[in-house]
Amino acid sequence: MKFKFPGLEPLLALTSDFLSVGDNNVTHMDLEEPKNKMFGGPREPDEEKIFVSGLYAADVLHNLALLEFCKEQSPEIAFPLQFVMVILSSHKLSGIIEDCCCDYKTVDTLNNQVLHLLLQDLVRTPFFRYFKTRLWCDCPFWPDDGMCRLRDCSVCECPDNEFPKIFKVPAGHLPTDDLTCQEGKPQAIVDRTLDKKAFRGWMETDNPWTYDDERDNSEMTYVNLLLNPERYTGYTGPSAQRIWDTIYQKHSLKDLPGDASPERRVLYKLISGLHSSISVHIARDYLLDEGKNLWGPNPTLLYERVLKHPDRVRNLYFTFLFVLRAVTKAGDYLSQAEYSTDNSLEHQNTLALVNQLVNNNRLRSACPVPYDEAKMWKGENGRELKSQIQSQFRNISALMDCVGCEKCRLWGKLQILGLGTALKILFSEDSNDPVEQLGQVQLQRNEVIALINLLNRLSESVQAVHSLAPEAEKVVKDGQITALSLQSV
Numbered sequence: 001m002k003f004k005f006p007g008l009e010p011l012l013a014l015t016s017d018f019l020s021v022g023d024n025n026v027t028h029m030d031l032e033e034p035k036n037k038m039f040g041g042p043r044e045p046d047e048e049k050i051f052v053s054g055l056y057a058a059d060v061l062h063n064l065a066l067l068e069f070c071k072e073q074s075p076e077i078a079f080p081l082q083f084v085m086v087i088l089s090s091h092k093l094s095g096i097i098e099d100c101c102c103d104y105k106t107v108d109t110l111n112n113q114v115l116h117l118l119l120q121d122l123v124r125t126p127f128f129r130y131f132k133t134r135l136w137c138d139c140p141f142w143p144d145d146g147m148c149r150l151r152d153c154s155v156c157e158c159p160d161n162e163f164p165k166i167f168k169v170p171a172g173h174l175p176t177d178d179l180t181c182q183e184g185k186p187q188a189i190v191d192r193t194l195d196k197k198a199f200r201g202w203m204e205t206d207n208p209w210t211y212d213d214e215r216d217n218s219e220m221t222y223v224n225l226l227l228n229p230e231r232y233t234g235y236t237g238p239s240a241q242r243i244w245d246t247i248y249q250k251h252s253l254k255d256l257p258g259d260a261s262p263e264r265r266v267l268y269k270l271i272s273g274l275h276s277s278i279s280v281h282i283a284r285d286y287l288l289d290e291g292k293n294l295w296g297p298n299p300t301l302l303y304e305r306v307l308k309h310p311d312r313v314r315n316l317y318f319t320f321l322f323v324l325r326a327v328t329k330a331g332d333y334l335s336q337a338e339y340s341t342d343n344s345l346e347h348q349n350t351l352a353l354v355n356q357l358v359n360n361n362r363l364r365s366a367c368p369v370p371y372d373e374a375k376m377w378k379g380e381n382g383r384e385l386k387s388q389i390q391s392q393f394r395n396i397s398a399l400m401d402c403v404g405c406e407k408c409r410l411w412g413k414l415q416i417l418g419l420g421t422a423l424k425i426l427f428s429e430d431s432n433d434p435v436e437q438l439g440q441v442q443l444q445r446n447e448v449i450a451l452i453n454l455l456n457r458l459s460e461s462v463q464a465v466h467s468l469a470p471e472a473e474k475v476v477k478d479g480q481i482t483a484l485s486l487q488s489v
C-alpha cells in the first residue's frame with residue numbers, strides 16, 4: 001500500500017533547519033512493513049480502515065515508517081528527523097483515546113474549559129480537603145528503606161482545632177508524637193459511629209479492590225491535602241525504583257504478550273497513567289533551587305519522563321477518562337450524598353459543585369460515556385480473571401505502605417484508593433444489570449474524597465501536558481540544536 005503523508009514535507013522543511021535536506025523528494029512510502037511491525041501482522045479490514053483513516057497515521061509515521069524509510073534513503077537525516085518526530089508525536093496525539101469514547105482534542109477542551117476549574121473548586125471545600133489515612137505503618141513486604149532526604153517529603157498533619165468538629169474522632173486519635181505503627185489493637189467502633197452520625201448516607205463498606213486501610217481507626221490521622229501538595233520530594237533511587245518494579249514486574253504488567261487479555265491491559269494502563277500523573281506533578285512543581293527554596297516547573301524532566309513516551313501520555317488520558325466515567329456513573333449517588341461539615345452553607349456549596357460536575361451538559365454532549373466498561377469480563381474466564389486482577393490490585397494497594405517517603409505515601413495511598421473506588425463503581429459484581437449495579441454501590445466517605453481528589457490530580461496532569469508541552473519541547477529542542485552544533489564543530 002502506498003500512502004501519501006501530508007506531514008512529511010513540513011517535517012523535512014523543519015529538518016532542513018538543521019541540515020540541507022529540504023529538497024529531498026520523499027513524499028510517499030510503503031507502509032506494509034512498518035505497519036506489520038507495529039501491529040504484529042496484517043489487520044482486520046476495520047482496523048485497516050482506522051489505520052489509513054489518518055488517526056494513527058501520525059503516530060505510525062512519526063515513530064516508525066518515516067524513520068525507517070529515511071534511514072534507508074538518507075542516513076544523514078535520520079538523527080535530526082528522529083528528534084523532530086519524537087517532539088511532534090509527544091503531545092500532538094489525535095484521534096480517539098484507546099478503549100475510550102472521546103478524542104484527545106475534546107478531552108483537552110472539556111478539561112480546560114469545564115472540568116479543571118470545577119475540580120479545583122471542589123477539592124478546596126472542607127469536605128474534600130481532609131483525607132483520613134494511616135501514615136506510619138510498616139511495609140508488609142520488606143523492612144523500611146526510606147530514602148527521603150527533604151523536609152518537603154514529610155506530611156503536615158492537621159492540628160486538632162483545624163478540621164471541622166464533625167470530622168473529629170472522639171477517642172483514640174493517634175498522638176502526633178507517636179510515630180510508630182500500633183499493631184494488634186482491637187477494631188475501634190468509635191469512628192464508625194461518628195461516620196454514621198456525621199455523614200448520613202455514607203456507609204462503612206468493604207472495597208474488594210483495595211487493601212483495608214481502616215482496620216484500626218485509632219491509627220488514622222486527618223491530613224489537610226491543601227497543605228501537602230503532591231510535588232517533588234526528593235524520593236528517588238532504589239526505594240522508589242523497587243516499588244515501581246514490584247508493581248510492574250511482580251504483577252507482570254509490562255511488555256504484555258500480544259494475546260494478553262484486554263482486562264490486563266486496562267490494569268497496566270491505569271497504573272502507567274497514574275505513574276505518568278505522579279511524574280507530571282513532580283515536574284510541574286519542582287525544587288529548582290534548594291538553597292533559595294525556589295519551586296517551579298521543570299520542563300526537561302516533564303519531557304524526559306512523560307512527553308518523550310507517547311504511550312505514557314496516552315495512558316494518562318485513558319486513566320483520566322476511566323476515573324471520569326466512574327464519577328459520572330456514580331452521579332446519582334454523589335448528587336444525593338451528604339457533604340456536611342460544620343457549616344451548612346459549605347454543604348450546599350459542595351453539593352452544587354458536585355452537581356455541576358456529574359450533571360454537566362457540556363460533558364454529557366461532548367463525551368457522554370468517557371469509557372465503556374460494559375466490554376470488560378466478557379470472556380469465558382471473566383469471573384476468574386476478575387478475581388485475579390482484583391487480588392493484584394489489592395496487593396498494589398498494600399504496597400503503598402512500603403513507599404519510603406511520607407508525602408509520596410499519602411498521595412500514593414489516596415490515588416490508589418481513588419482508582420480502587422473507580423474500579424468498584426465500574427465493576428460492582430452484585431448484579432449483571434448495570435442499572436441495578438449502580439443502585440447498589442455503597443461508597444465510604446474516604447473513598448469519595450479519594451476519587452474526586454484523584455480525578456483532580458489527573459485533570460491537572462492532562463492540563464499540564466497540554467500547556468507545558470510546547471515549552472518543554474522548546475527547551476529540549478534548543479538543547480538538541482546546541483548539541484548538534486557542538487557535534488559539527
Ligand SMILES: Cc1cc2nc3c(=O)[nH]c(=O)nc-3n(C[C@H](O)[C@H](O)[C@H](O)COP(=O)(O)OP(=O)(O)OC[C@H]3O[C@@H](n4cnc5c(N)ncnc54)[C@H](O)[C@@H]3O)c2cc1C
Nearest residue numbers: 231232233234235236240243244272275276282312408412
Ligand atoms: C507511589 C509512589 C508515589 C510517589 N510520589 C512521589 C512524589 O509525590 N514526589 C516525588 O518527588 N517522588 C515521588 N515518587 C518517586 C517517583 O515516582 C520516582 O520514582 C522518582 O522520582 C525516580 O524517578 P525515575 O526517573 O528513576 O523513574 P521512575 O518514575 O521511578 O520510573 C521507574 C521506571 O518505570 C518506568 N516508567 C516510568 N514512567 C512510566 C509510566 N508512566 N508508565 C510505564 N512505565 C513507566 C520506566 O522504565 C522507569 O525507568 C513516588 C513513587 C511512588 C512509588
